[in-house]
Amino acid sequence: MSEQSFIEKFEVTAVNKDGSQKLFQAPKKIYPKRVEGTFRQLKWVIMTLTLAVYYITPWLRWDRGPFAPDQAVLVDIANRRFYFFFIEIWPQEFFYVAGLLIMAGIGLFLVTSVWGRVWCGYACPQTVWVDLFLLVERFVEGDRNQRIKLDESKWSFSKLKKKFLKHSAWLFIALLTGGAWIFYFADAPTLARDFFTFNAPLVAYTTVLILTTTTYLFGGFMKEQVCTYMCPWPRIQAAMLDENSLVVTYNDYRGEPRTAHQKQALASGEPVGDCIDCNKCVVVCPMGIDIRDGQQLECITCALCIDACDGVMDKIKKPRGLISYATLFEYDKAMAGEPVEQSVPILFRPRTLVYSAIWALAGLSMLFVLATRSRLDVNVLHDRNPLAVQLKDGSVRNGYTVKILNMEPKQHKALLKFDGLANAKMRLEGMKGQVFTAGDLVSLDLEPDQLHVLKVYITIGQSHLPNSDQDFYFHAEILKSKEQHKTNTKFHLKK
Ligand code: SF4
Ligand code: SF4
Known part of the structure; x- marks a missing residue:
């Protein structure tokens, strides 16, 4: 049996009287x-x-x-x-x-x-x-x-x-x-x-x-x-299988010709297989199919027919395995009367190695990202309308909303600063009278699992205004763990 014909066997077995395939079987x-x-x-x-x-x-x-x-x-x-x-x-x-x-999907392909x-x-x-x-x-x-x-x-x-x-x-x-x-x-x-x-x-x-x-x-x-x-899934799985995949197989080279009257058949010199046509493998099947008809889409490979047939073989004192888990490769060898040895280890072949590599890569990347992920996040939103405000004394002020996210279920003390902007002064809403310059540390209490939102104003005096818009950054650090996060933003001169 070729691999193609093996795959073609995965078809709905219901057919109309004229031989065409039924879409649904009652x-x-x-x-x-x-x-x-x-x-x-x-x-x-x-x-x-x-x-x-x-x-x-x-x-x-x-x-x-x-x-x-x-x-x-x-x-x-x-x-x-x-x-x-x-x-x-x-x-x-x-x-x-x-x-x-994705890992679960690739894992399922591999299995x-x-x-x-x-x-x-x-x-x-x-x-x-x-x-x-x-x-x-x-x-x-x-x-x-x-x-x-x-x-x-x-x-x-x-x-x-x-x-x-x-x-x-x-x-x-x-x-x-x-x-x-x-x-x-x-x-x-x-x-x-x-x-x-x-x-x-x-x-x-x-x-x-x-x-x-x-x-x-x-x-x-x-x-x-x-x-x-x-x-x-039954339709998709055919693409995952090849001649080295294990499927529940009726070994017809051993079972056929089947007969329920073995003694008479032997006495009359007819050839007999090991299958005594007892139907045990059929009546235990939860899908209601006969595995002796070959691979079928309905077969979920639960192997209950193997258990049933092994029980029968034990009773009639024949070797177990008339129905067994086998690969197409093993089946073909046995069919040709050759010794059955799996030449390619079923776990190590190109298809499984590719699935394993993708699965391991996805898993290791996720583990790495998970182990090194930051539990502190700083997000800065620049006021849009206007971008900059010219004050009466000629100085320019920009407004920002600084969002500090504490992703741990613990309270933390943190330090916030801005830097990279010479001669600028920072004021925070709710901290009246306090002015911070570049590098000054603002002490904050971060609530567990909460977003801490600050309204921040940065002002540069007229005599120190730069020639063009300036990049600078906000930086937050958790005191205890030293976990840090830096976010770049811009100081605009015009609205
Ligand atoms: S493996 Fe399970 S589903 Fe498939 S034929 Fe046997 S009993 Fe039925
Ligand atoms: S249980 Fe075994 S012996 Fe009985 S009909 Fe099925 S394959 Fe044949």
Whole structure:
């Protein structure tokens, strides 16, 4: 199989009677059967971890002192801040968040090019919540056969009770999911109290309502339809895969010709493969597909069919791995009867090295910028109208608004000065009678996490006026940390 034909296999399998491709296949309810095995265990572990992270994170506390919220992860929209443990991001530093999103995207490309759609199969929220909803469904209604029987049976009190229980549990999970989300945007304990006493803002109730509804619909009803028809990732991922990417593969060179009657076939001298056509790999599949038909767009590589088939192989005393994670390279080798050895290490090949390099570069740059970023910012706005004022004694005055931003949740003493402008005098609004010359230090108290705004006037006497407009600067320094910031501006002679 060439790489092209391998990629071409990632197509929607639904076709019309005339052979043309269907845009949408009417959903058929899927009843995935419970399965035991290594990958199922791994999925339980990942499901528990991801759900725990999602539900618990807003309740974690992080002491930032008395002037900042103590929630470890908080998107503080009202004050336009993002807190992540010891990191505080201001709106002007939003590029960190953009950088993190780029890293997440490149990371996903890297993981997909090596391990295929593991994100879809194990960690995607849709997969995790569908798994949780299926767990509830199985608990209330039983495994596959019992659920099919229940759905086919007439309505009775027992059926009504089971359906009511299942949907109530689904709605409760959906409500918890929507509820947890809003706690990322406000102090969780306060919002929880306000929410239940109906004192929370309307947007909180609306968000919970929308997320509860979408979780309930996506996790309980649409399930695999979301992955197949709504998510763009299955279409994009084909470009990330090559002959060295791991995908769940049915090793047909070993399984075919399949037969459910192996003994008779052997007795009559017919060739038989290892597949006993038991359909176990099909009934456990949450996407309702048969991996023996080859790679399909719907396959999320959850590997539950591997677990199911390995169980069957154990029972019939054949080697495991009739369905396995394999690369196209390995498959082709095995198909040709050659020894299967991955000649190119799947982690070290041009595609993965490029992804890794971009990912590492983005990560290191962000770490560097984060470690060396200044927590003090000085912004100077020159008065526009007029730029300069000629006073009665012939001297010229310029007005400025100096904004000093203390980006730390701590109070600081700071020193401000102007320099680079000979014979100029500085006056500050609110400091009547005080005059400062170039290099003189003005002592300031900076409030934690606040913008300190000063109205400043610079005047030069008539006899010292320069011939043209002059550049000079304002400079601020935090006394304790010695952190400094300098901003250039101009002194204008004419309005
Ligand atoms: S075919 Fe196998 S790996 Fe793919 S979705 Fe179904 S069970 Fe999961
Ligand atoms: S579980 Fe294995 S043996 Fe059974 S049908 Fe699937 S591939 Fe064949």
